[in-house]
Amino acid sequence: GIFLYFNxxxxxxxxLDEKKHNIYQNSSLEYIKQxxxxxxxxxxxxxxxxxxxxxxxxxxxxxxIAEKMDTTMYHVVVNVxxxxxxxxxxxxEKKIHNSKLYANVIEAIKLNVTLQYEKVRFKTLxxxxxxxxxxxxFEGIRKILDFARTFCKTKxxxxxxxxxxxxxxIRKEHLEYLQDLKCFxxxxxxxNRQKHNEVKHLNGEDTFMRTIDNIHNISNAIKESYxxxxxxxxxxxxxxxxxxxxxxxxxxxxxxxxxxRKIWQTDTNDINPKLLTGAIQKILNHKFFVDCYALSRSGIxxxxxxxxxxxxxxxxxxxxxxxKSFDDDNSLGKLNLQTGExxxxxxxxxxxxxxxxxxxCSECCLYPCCLGPCNKNILKSxxxxxxxxxxxLSMRDYLMYNFKLNLxxxxxxxxxx
Numbered sequence: 001g002i003f004l005y006f007n008x009x010x011x012x013x014x015x016l017d018e019k020k021h022n023i024y025q026n027s028s029l030e031y032i033k034q035x036x037x038x039x040x041x042x043x044x045x046x047x048x049x050x051x052x053x054x055x056x057x058x059x060x061x062x063x064x065i066a067e068k069m070d071t072t073m074y075h076v077v078v079n080v081x082x083x084x085x086x087x088x089x090x091x092x093e094k095k096i097h098n099s100k101l102y103a104n105v106i107e108a109i110k111l112n113v114t115l116q117y118e119k120v121r122f123k124t125l126x127x128x129x130x131x132x133x134x135x136x137x138f139e140g141i142r143k144i145l146d147f148a149r150t151f152c153k154t155k156x157x158x159x160x161x162x163x164x165x166x167x168x169x170i171r172k173e174h175l176e177y178l179q180d181l182k183c184f185x186x187x188x189x190x191x192n193r194q195k196h197n198e199v200k201h202l203n204g205e206d207t208f209m210r211t212i213d214n215i216h217n218i219s220n221a222i223k224e225s226y227x228x229x230x231x232x233x234x235x236x237x238x239x240x241x242x243x244x245x246x247x248x249x250x251x252x253x254x255x256x257x258x259x260x261r262k263i264w265q266t267d268t269n270d271i272n273p274k275l276l277t278g279a280i281q282k283i284l285n286h287k288f289f290v291d292c293y294a295l296s297r298s299g300i301x302x303x304x305x306x307x308x309x310x311x312x313x314x315x316x317x318x319x320x321x322x323x324k325s326f327d328d329d330n331s332l333g334k335l336n337l338q339t340g341e342x343x344x345x346x347x348x349x350x351x352x353x354x355x356x357x358x359x360x361c362s363e364c365c366l367y368p369c370c371l372g373p374c375n376k377n378i379l380k381s382x383x384x385x386x387x388x389x390x391x392x393l394s395m396r397d398y399l400m401y402n403f404k405l406n407l408x409x410x411x412x413x414x415x416x417x
Contacts (some may be wrong), residue, residue, distance in 0.1 A: 005048065006399055009056050009368040011295070012046035013403055060368045067299045067371075069306055073124040074116050077302075077310040077321055078109065080140045081132040086166055086200050086207070088190070090232070090263045094325040095132065101140035104337045105315045110147045111340025112311075117155060120307065125152055128162035130310075130321055135169040140313075142177065149181075160184065166200065167214040168207050175221035182224040186259070187215060189231050192243035212247050219251055227251070228291075230259040234266040238279040245286050253287045254412055260292040268392045277397055284404050289412070293387040295366065295402050301374040309342060311335055317342050319352075320376055360386070 003021040005014040016024060020039055023032060029049060033040040043049040050056070082096040113125065127148055129141050145161060152159040162184040189211060190199040196208040218225050229248060231237065248256065260279070262271060276292070283290040302308055303320040310318040312326045317333040332352075333344040352375065361372035370387065388398050 004400075004403060006403065007046055007048055008295075008366050008370075009060070010047040011369050012048075013406060014042065014046055014048065056368065057362070060371070064300060064371050068304055071120040071122060071307045073126055073307065074113065074120070074122040075126045075128065075302055075305065075308040076109065076113065077128040077130055077308070078140075078144065079130050079132065079310065079312045079326060080134045080137040081313055082326060083136055084131065084133040084166075085136060085169060086133070086202060088199050090199075090265055092264070092322070092324050093132070094327075099132070099313050100137040101313045102315065105311065105313065105335065106140060106143050108315065108335045108337045108340045109144060109311055110151075112309075112335065112342065113148070113151060113340075115340050116307075117151075117157075122157065122307065124158040124160060126160040126162060128164070128321075130164050133166055133169065134163055135165055135174065138174055145177075145181070158182075162186075166207075167211045167218075168200070168202065170214045170217070172217075172221075175217060179222050181222070182226075183218075183222050184226045184228070185218060186228045186230055187211060189229060189244060191231070191233070191237040192240040195237060195240065215248065215251070215256075219256065225255060227256045228259050229256065230261060232261055232263050233271075233279075234263050235270045235272065238272075238275045241279040241282055245282065245288075249286055253289070256288070258283055258288050258290040260290060262390060268390060271392050273392050273394075273397065276391065276393065277401065280401055281404075284408060287408065289405065289408055292401065293391055294405055295369045300371055303376075304374055317344070320374075322376075 001018045003016045003018070005016065006012075007014070016039075020036070023036060023039070024043070029040070032043070040049075078101070080101050082093065082099045084091075084095055087095075116122070125148060127144060134141060148159050148161075151157070159181065160183075161178065161181045164186045167185070167187045189208070190196040193206070193208040196211070197206060200207040200211075215227060215229065218227055229244075231241075231244065260276075260283075262268065280290055280292055303310075308319065310321055312318065312331075315335040315337060316326060316328070316331040317335055318326060318331060323330050331345070332348050333342050335342055358372055361367050361370070364370070364386075373386075388395065391398065393401075
């Protein structure tokens with residue numbers, strides 16, 4: 001007898017009993033205003049009712065442009081190496097053995113941050129360390145962060161350090177160095193102990209427990225650490241989600257979150273929807289925030305923001321981090337090693353559409369809160385780019401998941417999601 005409404009423009013939910021549901025569905029607004037003023041005010045506040053001249057579509061498009069052009073944060077992604085100590089079968093990247101940040105590239109990155117600040121007085125500097133496995137070259141990480149600490153303190157800029165890692169190489173001395181920074185980690189698990197070790201095998205070692213231990217070590221050593229445990233799943237992984245939850249349930253739920261992502265080689269139709277929704281519910285029961293292609297709270301993809309750049313270990317410049325090869329063909333420019341300026345390849349940059357029309361998205365009821373996929377994914381697969389396609393869930397199940405997520409989110413004392 002309870003009806004759930006969702007407004008994708010305001011991202012607000014509304015629960016109505018059967019009586020008010022029928023009134024809302026079958027009565028004029030004037031009738032509701034005259035006889036059910038509290039309901040009418042609720043509808044107005046949550047923008048379930050708007051004036052005729054309120055152009056939601058135009059506002060959404062403006063919001064998307066505004067996020068692309070926002071300059072309050074400068075986001076520098078650094079491929080400190082394209083080597084990795086593991087060889088996961090599903091990895092899309094072309095590895096380069098023994099590659100690591102050139103010394104002159106490190107100096108040029110420092111110059112680039114200073115130059116960008118002179119152009120745009122950003123309030124936050126976010127440096128994301130990517131690869132490859134970034135902790136193969138912690139010396140490169142240290143040199144960049146040594147500079148960033150001093151720079152941000154001098155300029156009164158917030159510093160965020162971000163790591164995408166398999167967490168098998170993290171040592172005590174690394175955590176001691178990072179302990180006073182605000183750090184974000186994305187750490188991958190490939191299922192329970194047996195499944196994970198089959199994918200991430202390293203000389204017969206138990207990489208699963210090493211990763212679990214380091215997740216806890218990060219949580220204990222770095223006060224302002226925010227850990228996203230990413231579970232890459234196929235049709236079998238979700239059956240053993242309880243095994244993972246049992247080992248991480250003691251983590252602070254305000255600082256540790258879960259991501260569920262389908263391995264891209266796994267066909268969507270091979271994923272049992274009931275198994276997926278069941279896994280999501282189990283995670284929610286443990287009070288973890290879980291991003292399973294959740295409706296975004298952070299807006300567009302970071303690579304679509306103008307005030308973002310990815311610098312490869314050799315000085316080549318990109319935007320997107322999900323490339324098979326960081327080579328000349330994919331490069332959008334190069335870092336000037338003497339000045340720190342980026343020399344963009346204008347012929348390539350001009351071919352990147354700022355906003356690529358997508359009829360399916362613009363006509364979708366979820367578009368105002370989803371904002372659609374990035375242009376790269378639209379170009380790659382224009383007919384199959386929806387997050388719901390990736391999950392093999394009905395719209396009803398997907399919205400119910402997001403409603404439960406919203407209830408959990410409202411109880412969090414931290415907003416670093």
